[in-house]
Amino acid sequence: MIHQDSIDLMDVFEFLKEVKDKSVDLAIIDPPYNLNQGDWDTFKSHSEFMKFTTKYLNLVINKLKDNGSLYIFNTAFNSAFILSYLVEAGLDYRNWIVWYKKDGFSACKKKYVNSQETILYFTKSKKDFVFNCDDIREPYLSSDRIAAAQSKGILKNGKRWFPNPNGKLCPDVWEFTSVRHTNKKNGKTVKQSHPTPKPEPMIERMIKASSNDGDLVLDLFSGTGTTAYIAKKLNRHFIGCENNNEYYRIIKERLKNGN
Ligand SMILES: C[S@@+](CC[C@H](N)C(=O)[O-])C[C@H]1O[C@@H](n2cnc3c(N)ncnc32)[C@H](O)[C@@H]1O
Structure with a gap:
Protein backbone atom coordinates (compact mmCIF):
# COMPACT_ATOMS: atom_id res chain seq x y z
CA MET A 1 0.00 0.00 0.00
CA ILE A 2 1.29 3.51 -0.77
CA HIS A 3 0.99 6.44 1.62
CA GLN A 4 0.00 10.04 0.88
CA ASP A 5 2.28 12.75 2.33
CA SER A 6 5.03 10.23 2.85
CA ILE A 7 7.66 8.59 0.61
CA ASP A 8 7.51 4.78 0.29
CA LEU A 9 10.55 2.51 0.35
CA MET A 10 9.69 0.72 -2.89
CA ASP A 11 10.82 -0.07 -6.37
CA VAL A 12 9.41 2.35 -8.91
CA PHE A 13 7.39 -0.26 -10.81
CA GLU A 14 5.82 -1.81 -7.70
CA PHE A 15 4.99 1.68 -6.49
CA LEU A 16 3.42 2.87 -9.75
CA LYS A 17 1.19 -0.22 -9.87
CA GLU A 18 -0.49 1.11 -6.74
CA VAL A 19 -0.95 4.74 -7.74
CA LYS A 20 -4.49 5.52 -8.90
CA ASP A 21 -4.87 6.41 -12.59
CA LYS A 22 -5.49 10.13 -13.30
CA SER A 23 -4.74 11.13 -9.69
CA VAL A 24 -1.53 13.18 -10.02
CA ASP A 25 -1.49 16.94 -10.69
CA LEU A 26 2.27 17.30 -11.12
CA ALA A 27 4.99 14.68 -11.65
CA ILE A 28 8.60 15.72 -10.98
CA ILE A 29 10.86 12.92 -12.14
CA ASP A 30 14.57 12.98 -11.32
CA PRO A 31 15.50 9.50 -12.56
CA PRO A 32 18.72 7.59 -13.34
CA TYR A 33 20.72 9.24 -16.17
CA ASN A 34 22.91 6.21 -17.05
CA LEU A 35 26.02 8.05 -15.83
CA ASN A 36 27.30 5.46 -13.32
CA GLN A 37 26.58 7.63 -10.28
CA GLY A 38 25.78 4.39 -8.41
CA ASP A 39 24.47 0.87 -9.10
CA TRP A 40 21.07 2.46 -9.63
CA ASP A 41 22.51 4.63 -12.43
CA THR A 42 24.27 1.89 -14.42
CA PHE A 43 22.73 0.18 -17.47
CA LYS A 44 24.24 -2.29 -19.96
CA SER A 45 23.54 -0.01 -22.91
CA HIS A 46 21.66 3.09 -24.00
CA SER A 47 18.92 0.84 -25.31
CA GLU A 48 18.53 -0.90 -21.89
CA PHE A 49 18.40 2.54 -20.29
CA MET A 50 15.68 3.71 -22.69
CA LYS A 51 13.67 0.49 -22.09
CA PHE A 52 13.70 1.23 -18.36
CA THR A 53 12.89 4.93 -18.95
CA THR A 54 9.97 4.38 -21.30
CA LYS A 55 8.55 1.62 -19.05
CA TYR A 56 8.11 3.99 -16.09
CA LEU A 57 7.08 6.91 -18.34
CA ASN A 58 4.20 4.86 -19.79
CA LEU A 59 2.94 4.22 -16.28
CA VAL A 60 3.39 7.84 -15.15
CA ILE A 61 1.40 9.18 -18.11
CA ASN A 62 -1.61 7.11 -16.95
CA LYS A 63 -1.27 8.48 -13.41
CA LEU A 64 -1.44 12.12 -14.56
CA LYS A 65 -4.76 13.94 -14.42
CA ASP A 66 -6.01 15.24 -17.77
CA ASN A 67 -4.80 18.73 -16.74
CA GLY A 68 -1.58 17.38 -15.18
CA SER A 69 2.03 18.40 -15.83
CA LEU A 70 5.30 16.52 -15.98
CA TYR A 71 8.94 17.60 -15.54
CA ILE A 72 11.72 15.13 -16.21
CA PHE A 73 15.47 15.67 -15.66
CA ASN A 74 18.23 14.10 -17.72
CA THR A 75 21.34 14.72 -19.80
CA ALA A 76 20.78 16.69 -23.00
CA PHE A 77 21.61 13.56 -25.07
CA ASN A 78 19.09 11.32 -23.25
CA SER A 79 16.51 14.11 -23.23
CA ALA A 80 16.47 14.20 -27.03
CA PHE A 81 15.21 10.57 -26.99
CA ILE A 82 12.83 11.15 -24.08
CA LEU A 83 11.32 14.21 -25.79
CA SER A 84 10.67 12.25 -28.95
CA TYR A 85 9.08 9.43 -26.89
CA LEU A 86 6.77 11.77 -24.97
CA VAL A 87 5.65 13.55 -28.13
CA GLU A 88 4.82 10.15 -29.71
CA ALA A 89 2.93 9.23 -26.52
CA GLY A 90 0.66 12.26 -27.11
CA LEU A 91 1.87 14.64 -24.39
CA ASP A 92 2.09 18.34 -25.13
CA TYR A 93 5.66 19.69 -25.30
CA ARG A 94 6.05 23.02 -23.48
CA ASN A 95 9.74 23.65 -22.80
CA TRP A 96 13.26 22.29 -23.03
CA ILE A 97 14.67 23.91 -19.91
CA VAL A 98 18.42 24.21 -19.58
CA TRP A 99 19.67 24.06 -16.02
CA TYR A 100 23.01 25.90 -16.06
CA LYS A 101 24.69 24.38 -13.01
CA LYS A 102 27.76 26.65 -12.78
CA ASP A 103 29.57 23.39 -11.96
CA GLY A 104 30.38 21.06 -14.87
CA PHE A 105 30.31 17.27 -14.89
CA SER A 106 34.01 17.20 -15.94
CA ALA A 107 36.92 19.28 -17.16
CA CYS A 108 36.89 17.65 -20.61
CA LYS A 109 39.46 19.04 -23.09
CA LYS A 110 38.12 17.31 -26.22
CA LYS A 111 34.80 19.13 -26.35
CA TYR A 112 32.99 21.93 -24.52
CA VAL A 113 32.73 21.30 -20.80
CA ASN A 114 29.32 19.99 -19.87
CA SER A 115 27.77 22.38 -17.38
CA GLN A 116 24.07 21.84 -18.01
CA GLU A 117 21.32 19.35 -17.34
CA THR A 118 18.03 19.26 -19.22
CA ILE A 119 14.54 19.46 -17.76
CA LEU A 120 11.73 18.57 -20.17
CA TYR A 121 8.42 20.18 -19.31
CA PHE A 122 5.26 18.59 -20.77
CA THR A 123 1.55 18.86 -20.04
CA LYS A 124 -1.10 16.26 -20.77
CA SER A 125 -3.48 18.78 -22.31
CA LYS A 126 -2.71 21.51 -24.85
CA LYS A 127 -4.92 24.10 -23.16
CA ASP A 128 -6.07 22.96 -19.75
CA PHE A 129 -3.14 23.02 -17.29
CA VAL A 130 -1.80 25.07 -14.37
CA PHE A 131 0.95 27.58 -15.10
CA ASN A 132 1.28 30.29 -12.44
CA ASP A 172 13.80 28.63 -20.00
CA VAL A 173 17.46 28.83 -18.97
CA TRP A 174 17.75 28.38 -15.22
CA GLU A 175 20.81 29.25 -13.19
CA PHE A 176 20.97 27.34 -9.92
CA THR A 177 24.26 26.37 -8.34
CA SER A 178 24.44 22.60 -7.81
CA VAL A 179 24.20 21.34 -4.22
CA ARG A 180 27.68 19.78 -4.61
CA HIS A 181 29.13 23.19 -5.55
CA THR A 182 27.19 25.09 -2.85
CA ASN A 183 28.48 22.70 -0.16
CA LYS A 184 32.17 22.98 -1.15
CA LYS A 185 34.47 23.90 1.73
CA ASN A 186 37.54 26.02 0.86
CA GLY A 187 36.96 25.18 -2.79
CA LYS A 188 36.99 21.41 -2.11
CA THR A 189 34.10 19.01 -2.68
CA VAL A 190 32.71 17.57 0.54
CA LYS A 191 31.45 13.97 0.53
CA GLN A 192 27.67 14.11 0.30
CA SER A 193 25.04 11.72 1.61
CA HIS A 194 23.63 11.42 -1.94
CA PRO A 195 25.51 11.94 -5.24
CA THR A 196 22.84 13.97 -7.07
CA PRO A 197 20.47 16.00 -4.85
CA LYS A 198 18.65 18.83 -6.63
CA PRO A 199 18.73 22.47 -5.42
CA GLU A 200 15.62 23.31 -3.39
CA PRO A 201 14.91 26.66 -5.14
CA MET A 202 14.78 24.91 -8.51
CA ILE A 203 12.19 22.37 -7.34
CA GLU A 204 10.30 25.19 -5.64
CA ARG A 205 10.01 26.99 -8.98
CA MET A 206 8.49 23.92 -10.68
CA ILE A 207 5.98 23.29 -7.90
CA LYS A 208 4.91 26.94 -7.67
CA ALA A 209 4.52 27.20 -11.44
CA SER A 210 2.71 23.95 -12.13
CA SER A 211 0.52 23.23 -9.09
CA ASN A 212 -1.80 24.91 -6.62
CA ASP A 213 -2.36 24.54 -2.87
CA GLY A 214 -3.65 21.05 -2.01
CA ASP A 215 -2.61 19.49 -5.36
CA LEU A 216 -0.91 16.09 -5.50
CA VAL A 217 2.79 16.07 -6.48
CA LEU A 218 4.54 12.85 -7.51
CA ASP A 219 8.21 12.54 -6.44
CA LEU A 220 9.13 9.39 -8.35
CA PHE A 221 12.83 8.71 -7.69
CA SER A 222 12.91 10.57 -4.42
CA GLY A 223 16.64 10.40 -3.53
CA THR A 224 16.95 12.72 -0.51
CA GLY A 225 13.29 13.75 -0.83
CA THR A 226 13.84 17.30 -2.13
CA THR A 227 10.59 17.34 -4.11
CA ALA A 228 8.55 15.84 -1.26
CA TYR A 229 10.07 18.28 1.22
CA ILE A 230 9.31 21.36 -0.93
CA ALA A 231 5.82 20.09 -1.78
CA LYS A 232 5.09 19.81 1.95
CA LYS A 233 6.52 23.29 2.58
CA LEU A 234 4.25 24.73 -0.13
CA ASN A 235 1.10 23.01 1.20
CA ARG A 236 0.85 20.47 -1.60
CA HIS A 237 0.17 16.77 -1.01
CA PHE A 238 2.80 14.33 -2.25
CA ILE A 239 3.49 10.67 -2.92
CA GLY A 240 6.71 9.05 -4.09
CA CYS A 241 9.22 6.23 -3.82
CA GLU A 242 12.89 5.50 -3.27
CA ASN A 243 14.30 1.96 -3.17
CA ASN A 244 17.58 2.62 -1.34
CA ASN A 245 17.40 2.12 2.43
CA GLU A 246 20.07 4.67 3.27
CA TYR A 247 18.46 7.43 1.17
CA TYR A 248 15.06 6.46 2.51
CA ARG A 249 16.29 7.16 6.06
CA ILE A 250 17.48 10.62 4.94
CA ILE A 251 14.04 11.34 3.48
CA LYS A 252 12.29 10.27 6.67
CA GLU A 253 14.47 12.58 8.78
CA ARG A 254 14.12 15.45 6.34
CA LEU A 255 10.33 15.26 6.26
CA LYS A 256 10.19 14.96 10.04
CA ASN A 257 12.68 17.73 10.89
CA GLY A 258 12.00 20.00 7.95
CA ASN A 259 15.60 20.56 6.73
C1 LIG B 1 18.77 11.34 -9.38
S1 LIG B 1 18.39 10.60 -7.84
C2 LIG B 1 17.11 11.66 -7.18
C3 LIG B 1 17.65 12.81 -6.36
C4 LIG B 1 16.56 13.67 -5.76
N1 LIG B 1 15.87 14.45 -6.74
C5 LIG B 1 17.09 14.60 -4.68
O1 LIG B 1 16.99 15.83 -4.80
O2 LIG B 1 17.66 14.09 -3.71
C6 LIG B 1 17.57 9.16 -8.33
C7 LIG B 1 17.17 8.23 -7.18
O3 LIG B 1 16.42 7.15 -7.73
C8 LIG B 1 16.62 6.00 -6.94
N2 LIG B 1 16.24 4.84 -7.78
C9 LIG B 1 16.89 4.34 -8.84
N3 LIG B 1 16.25 3.28 -9.37
C10 LIG B 1 15.12 3.12 -8.64
C11 LIG B 1 14.03 2.22 -8.70
N4 LIG B 1 13.99 1.24 -9.62
N5 LIG B 1 13.03 2.34 -7.81
C12 LIG B 1 13.07 3.33 -6.85
N6 LIG B 1 14.09 4.21 -6.74
C13 LIG B 1 15.10 4.13 -7.62
C14 LIG B 1 18.10 6.05 -6.59
O4 LIG B 1 18.39 5.32 -5.42
C15 LIG B 1 18.34 7.56 -6.44
O5 LIG B 1 18.34 7.96 -5.10
Whole structure:
Protein backbone atom coordinates (compact mmCIF):
# COMPACT_ATOMS: atom_id res chain seq x y z
CA MET A 1 0.00 0.00 0.00
CA ILE A 2 1.29 3.51 -0.77
CA HIS A 3 0.99 6.44 1.62
CA GLN A 4 0.00 10.04 0.88
CA ASP A 5 2.28 12.75 2.33
CA SER A 6 5.03 10.23 2.85
CA ILE A 7 7.66 8.59 0.61
CA ASP A 8 7.51 4.78 0.29
CA LEU A 9 10.55 2.51 0.35
CA MET A 10 9.69 0.72 -2.89
CA ASP A 11 10.82 -0.07 -6.37
CA VAL A 12 9.41 2.35 -8.91
CA PHE A 13 7.39 -0.26 -10.81
CA GLU A 14 5.82 -1.81 -7.70
CA PHE A 15 4.99 1.68 -6.49
CA LEU A 16 3.42 2.87 -9.75
CA LYS A 17 1.19 -0.22 -9.87
CA GLU A 18 -0.49 1.11 -6.74
CA VAL A 19 -0.95 4.74 -7.74
CA LYS A 20 -4.49 5.52 -8.90
CA ASP A 21 -4.87 6.41 -12.59
CA LYS A 22 -5.49 10.13 -13.30
CA SER A 23 -4.74 11.13 -9.69
CA VAL A 24 -1.53 13.18 -10.02
CA ASP A 25 -1.49 16.94 -10.69
CA LEU A 26 2.27 17.30 -11.12
CA ALA A 27 4.99 14.68 -11.65
CA ILE A 28 8.60 15.72 -10.98
CA ILE A 29 10.86 12.92 -12.14
CA ASP A 30 14.57 12.98 -11.32
CA PRO A 31 15.50 9.50 -12.56
CA PRO A 32 18.72 7.59 -13.34
CA TYR A 33 20.72 9.24 -16.17
CA ASN A 34 22.91 6.21 -17.05
CA LEU A 35 26.02 8.05 -15.83
CA ASN A 36 27.30 5.46 -13.32
CA GLN A 37 26.58 7.63 -10.28
CA GLY A 38 25.78 4.39 -8.41
CA ASP A 39 24.47 0.87 -9.10
CA TRP A 40 21.07 2.46 -9.63
CA ASP A 41 22.51 4.63 -12.43
CA THR A 42 24.27 1.89 -14.42
CA PHE A 43 22.73 0.18 -17.47
CA LYS A 44 24.24 -2.29 -19.96
CA SER A 45 23.54 -0.01 -22.91
CA HIS A 46 21.66 3.09 -24.00
CA SER A 47 18.92 0.84 -25.31
CA GLU A 48 18.53 -0.90 -21.89
CA PHE A 49 18.40 2.54 -20.29
CA MET A 50 15.68 3.71 -22.69
CA LYS A 51 13.67 0.49 -22.09
CA PHE A 52 13.70 1.23 -18.36
CA THR A 53 12.89 4.93 -18.95
CA THR A 54 9.97 4.38 -21.30
CA LYS A 55 8.55 1.62 -19.05
CA TYR A 56 8.11 3.99 -16.09
CA LEU A 57 7.08 6.91 -18.34
CA ASN A 58 4.20 4.86 -19.79
CA LEU A 59 2.94 4.22 -16.28
CA VAL A 60 3.39 7.84 -15.15
CA ILE A 61 1.40 9.18 -18.11
CA ASN A 62 -1.61 7.11 -16.95
CA LYS A 63 -1.27 8.48 -13.41
CA LEU A 64 -1.44 12.12 -14.56
CA LYS A 65 -4.76 13.94 -14.42
CA ASP A 66 -6.01 15.24 -17.77
CA ASN A 67 -4.80 18.73 -16.74
CA GLY A 68 -1.58 17.38 -15.18
CA SER A 69 2.03 18.40 -15.83
CA LEU A 70 5.30 16.52 -15.98
CA TYR A 71 8.94 17.60 -15.54
CA ILE A 72 11.72 15.13 -16.21
CA PHE A 73 15.47 15.67 -15.66
CA ASN A 74 18.23 14.10 -17.72
CA THR A 75 21.34 14.72 -19.80
CA ALA A 76 20.78 16.69 -23.00
CA PHE A 77 21.61 13.56 -25.07
CA ASN A 78 19.09 11.32 -23.25
CA SER A 79 16.51 14.11 -23.23
CA ALA A 80 16.47 14.20 -27.03
CA PHE A 81 15.21 10.57 -26.99
CA ILE A 82 12.83 11.15 -24.08
CA LEU A 83 11.32 14.21 -25.79
CA SER A 84 10.67 12.25 -28.95
CA TYR A 85 9.08 9.43 -26.89
CA LEU A 86 6.77 11.77 -24.97
CA VAL A 87 5.65 13.55 -28.13
CA GLU A 88 4.82 10.15 -29.71
CA ALA A 89 2.93 9.23 -26.52
CA GLY A 90 0.66 12.26 -27.11
CA LEU A 91 1.87 14.64 -24.39
CA ASP A 92 2.09 18.34 -25.13
CA TYR A 93 5.66 19.69 -25.30
CA ARG A 94 6.05 23.02 -23.48
CA ASN A 95 9.74 23.65 -22.80
CA TRP A 96 13.26 22.29 -23.03
CA ILE A 97 14.67 23.91 -19.91
CA VAL A 98 18.42 24.21 -19.58
CA TRP A 99 19.67 24.06 -16.02
CA TYR A 100 23.01 25.90 -16.06
CA LYS A 101 24.69 24.38 -13.01
CA LYS A 102 27.76 26.65 -12.78
CA ASP A 103 29.57 23.39 -11.96
CA GLY A 104 30.38 21.06 -14.87
CA PHE A 105 30.31 17.27 -14.89
CA SER A 106 34.01 17.20 -15.94
CA ALA A 107 36.92 19.28 -17.16
CA CYS A 108 36.89 17.65 -20.61
CA LYS A 109 39.46 19.04 -23.09
CA LYS A 110 38.12 17.31 -26.22
CA LYS A 111 34.80 19.13 -26.35
CA TYR A 112 32.99 21.93 -24.52
CA VAL A 113 32.73 21.30 -20.80
CA ASN A 114 29.32 19.99 -19.87
CA SER A 115 27.77 22.38 -17.38
CA GLN A 116 24.07 21.84 -18.01
CA GLU A 117 21.32 19.35 -17.34
CA THR A 118 18.03 19.26 -19.22
CA ILE A 119 14.54 19.46 -17.76
CA LEU A 120 11.73 18.57 -20.17
CA TYR A 121 8.42 20.18 -19.31
CA PHE A 122 5.26 18.59 -20.77
CA THR A 123 1.55 18.86 -20.04
CA LYS A 124 -1.10 16.26 -20.77
CA SER A 125 -3.48 18.78 -22.31
CA LYS A 126 -2.71 21.51 -24.85
CA LYS A 127 -4.92 24.10 -23.16
CA ASP A 128 -6.07 22.96 -19.75
CA PHE A 129 -3.14 23.02 -17.29
CA VAL A 130 -1.80 25.07 -14.37
CA PHE A 131 0.95 27.58 -15.10
CA ASN A 132 1.28 30.29 -12.44
CA CYS A 133 3.63 32.54 -14.38
CA ASP A 134 3.30 35.39 -11.86
CA ASP A 135 4.45 33.20 -8.96
CA ILE A 136 7.87 32.58 -10.50
CA ARG A 137 8.84 36.00 -11.83
CA GLU A 138 12.56 36.83 -11.81
CA PRO A 139 14.32 40.16 -11.12
CA TYR A 140 14.95 42.28 -14.25
CA LEU A 141 18.63 42.40 -15.20
CA SER A 142 18.88 45.97 -16.53
CA SER A 143 17.95 47.65 -13.24
CA ASP A 144 18.78 51.26 -14.31
CA ARG A 145 16.59 51.07 -17.42
CA ILE A 146 13.80 49.40 -15.47
CA ALA A 147 13.95 52.04 -12.71
CA ALA A 148 13.60 54.78 -15.37
CA ALA A 149 10.77 52.88 -17.08
CA GLN A 150 8.82 52.57 -13.84
CA SER A 151 7.77 56.24 -14.01
CA LYS A 152 7.49 56.94 -17.77
CA GLY A 153 7.25 53.47 -19.29
CA ILE A 154 9.06 52.36 -22.46
CA LEU A 155 7.48 52.96 -25.86
CA LYS A 156 7.10 49.59 -27.67
CA ASN A 157 5.19 49.25 -30.97
CA GLY A 158 3.26 52.43 -30.22
CA LYS A 159 2.27 51.31 -26.71
CA ARG A 160 3.74 52.29 -23.38
CA TRP A 161 5.12 49.31 -21.46
CA PHE A 162 5.62 49.46 -17.69
CA PRO A 163 7.79 46.90 -15.91
CA ASN A 164 6.05 44.45 -13.60
CA PRO A 165 6.97 45.28 -9.97
CA ASN A 166 7.49 41.54 -9.34
CA GLY A 167 10.04 41.17 -12.14
CA LYS A 168 10.18 39.56 -15.57
CA LEU A 169 8.56 36.34 -16.73
CA CYS A 170 10.70 33.27 -16.08
CA PRO A 171 12.94 32.23 -18.98
CA ASP A 172 13.80 28.63 -20.00
CA VAL A 173 17.46 28.83 -18.97
CA TRP A 174 17.75 28.38 -15.22
CA GLU A 175 20.81 29.25 -13.19
CA PHE A 176 20.97 27.34 -9.92
CA THR A 177 24.26 26.37 -8.34
CA SER A 178 24.44 22.60 -7.81
CA VAL A 179 24.20 21.34 -4.22
CA ARG A 180 27.68 19.78 -4.61
CA HIS A 181 29.13 23.19 -5.55
CA THR A 182 27.19 25.09 -2.85
CA ASN A 183 28.48 22.70 -0.16
CA LYS A 184 32.17 22.98 -1.15
CA LYS A 185 34.47 23.90 1.73
CA ASN A 186 37.54 26.02 0.86
CA GLY A 187 36.96 25.18 -2.79
CA LYS A 188 36.99 21.41 -2.11
CA THR A 189 34.10 19.01 -2.68
CA VAL A 190 32.71 17.57 0.54
CA LYS A 191 31.45 13.97 0.53
CA GLN A 192 27.67 14.11 0.30
CA SER A 193 25.04 11.72 1.61
CA HIS A 194 23.63 11.42 -1.94
CA PRO A 195 25.51 11.94 -5.24
CA THR A 196 22.84 13.97 -7.07
CA PRO A 197 20.47 16.00 -4.85
CA LYS A 198 18.65 18.83 -6.63
CA PRO A 199 18.73 22.47 -5.42
CA GLU A 200 15.62 23.31 -3.39
CA PRO A 201 14.91 26.66 -5.14
CA MET A 202 14.78 24.91 -8.51
CA ILE A 203 12.19 22.37 -7.34
CA GLU A 204 10.30 25.19 -5.64
CA ARG A 205 10.01 26.99 -8.98
CA MET A 206 8.49 23.92 -10.68
CA ILE A 207 5.98 23.29 -7.90
CA LYS A 208 4.91 26.94 -7.67
CA ALA A 209 4.52 27.20 -11.44
CA SER A 210 2.71 23.95 -12.13
CA SER A 211 0.52 23.23 -9.09
CA ASN A 212 -1.80 24.91 -6.62
CA ASP A 213 -2.36 24.54 -2.87
CA GLY A 214 -3.65 21.05 -2.01
CA ASP A 215 -2.61 19.49 -5.36
CA LEU A 216 -0.91 16.09 -5.50
CA VAL A 217 2.79 16.07 -6.48
CA LEU A 218 4.54 12.85 -7.51
CA ASP A 219 8.21 12.54 -6.44
CA LEU A 220 9.13 9.39 -8.35
CA PHE A 221 12.83 8.71 -7.69
CA SER A 222 12.91 10.57 -4.42
CA GLY A 223 16.64 10.40 -3.53
CA THR A 224 16.95 12.72 -0.51
CA GLY A 225 13.29 13.75 -0.83
CA THR A 226 13.84 17.30 -2.13
CA THR A 227 10.59 17.34 -4.11
CA ALA A 228 8.55 15.84 -1.26
CA TYR A 229 10.07 18.28 1.22
CA ILE A 230 9.31 21.36 -0.93
CA ALA A 231 5.82 20.09 -1.78
CA LYS A 232 5.09 19.81 1.95
CA LYS A 233 6.52 23.29 2.58
CA LEU A 234 4.25 24.73 -0.13
CA ASN A 235 1.10 23.01 1.20
CA ARG A 236 0.85 20.47 -1.60
CA HIS A 237 0.17 16.77 -1.01
CA PHE A 238 2.80 14.33 -2.25
CA ILE A 239 3.49 10.67 -2.92
CA GLY A 240 6.71 9.05 -4.09
CA CYS A 241 9.22 6.23 -3.82
CA GLU A 242 12.89 5.50 -3.27
CA ASN A 243 14.30 1.96 -3.17
CA ASN A 244 17.58 2.62 -1.34
CA ASN A 245 17.40 2.12 2.43
CA GLU A 246 20.07 4.67 3.27
CA TYR A 247 18.46 7.43 1.17
CA TYR A 248 15.06 6.46 2.51
CA ARG A 249 16.29 7.16 6.06
CA ILE A 250 17.48 10.62 4.94
CA ILE A 251 14.04 11.34 3.48
CA LYS A 252 12.29 10.27 6.67
CA GLU A 253 14.47 12.58 8.78
CA ARG A 254 14.12 15.45 6.34
CA LEU A 255 10.33 15.26 6.26
CA LYS A 256 10.19 14.96 10.04
CA ASN A 257 12.68 17.73 10.89
CA GLY A 258 12.00 20.00 7.95
CA ASN A 259 15.60 20.56 6.73
C1 LIG B 1 18.77 11.34 -9.38
S1 LIG B 1 18.39 10.60 -7.84
C2 LIG B 1 17.11 11.66 -7.18
C3 LIG B 1 17.65 12.81 -6.36
C4 LIG B 1 16.56 13.67 -5.76
N1 LIG B 1 15.87 14.45 -6.74
C5 LIG B 1 17.09 14.60 -4.68
O1 LIG B 1 16.99 15.83 -4.80
O2 LIG B 1 17.66 14.09 -3.71
C6 LIG B 1 17.57 9.16 -8.33
C7 LIG B 1 17.17 8.23 -7.18
O3 LIG B 1 16.42 7.15 -7.73
C8 LIG B 1 16.62 6.00 -6.94
N2 LIG B 1 16.24 4.84 -7.78
C9 LIG B 1 16.89 4.34 -8.84
N3 LIG B 1 16.25 3.28 -9.37
C10 LIG B 1 15.12 3.12 -8.64
C11 LIG B 1 14.03 2.22 -8.70
N4 LIG B 1 13.99 1.24 -9.62
N5 LIG B 1 13.03 2.34 -7.81
C12 LIG B 1 13.07 3.33 -6.85
N6 LIG B 1 14.09 4.21 -6.74
C13 LIG B 1 15.10 4.13 -7.62
C14 LIG B 1 18.10 6.05 -6.59
O4 LIG B 1 18.39 5.32 -5.42
C15 LIG B 1 18.34 7.56 -6.44
O5 LIG B 1 18.34 7.96 -5.10
